[in-house]
Amino acid sequence: MRAIELLPAGTWKDAADAVLLDHDHRHRRRFLLKTVSGEDCMLDLPQAVALRHGDGLRLEDGRILAVQAMAERVLDIHAHDEDALMRIAWHLGNRHLPVQFLPGLIRIRYDHVIAEMVEGLGGHAEEEDAPFDPESGAYAPGTGGHHHHHGHDDDDHKH
Incomplete structure (x- = not known):
């Protein structure tokens, strides 16, 4: 087959x-x-x-x-408010970790060091066995690609 x-x-x-x-x-x-x-x-x-x-x-x-x-060993990350959860998301992204966004929480693969970081940022990391299906990322095919704007053309702007 x-x-x-x-x-x-x-x-x-x-x-x-x-x-x-x-x-x-x-x-x-x-x-x-x-x-x-x-x-x-x-x-x-x-x-x-x-x-x-x-x-x-x-x-x-x-x-x-x-x-x-398949269910895997993951951490479900919660916070007391949206601002704290966004701050935690920034730190996870800064470490280039694959993340899955679910209503009210962020799921990552289990990592005890990251769990401690999350706790230090005021969040809560609960160990679970659950399916892990992270975001594909901005650079993945079919997501629109990766574009940079370098410099500018003076003819397009009035100075």
Whole structure:
């Protein structure tokens, strides 16, 4: 069985089976997967992609496998108010950590050092076993890319 096409979440229906993958195993091009029902499936895509929870993989025979995020050891980060949570989010981003935003909290992979930092910033970090499906990031394909504006053209501005 070969998976040959990525179908973004919401663009497909009726999966024949599913693959349960942790975050590290959801950015692939070619990889041997084991379905939930126990079958082997070769992921064989033209380029590496970041598989997201809810995506589908079209098999050569037309059937679809659902991609599901596996429960992992994570930290769910809460704060007393939105300002504190935004400040914590800035510190997490400054460390280039993958983050998942959920209503009222930020989820990251478990890291005891970061948990201590969060507590020091006035937040609370609760260890959980839960699916981790972080933001793909501003530089990921399909997000509009990365643009810089360097300098300016004097003809466009009145001085």
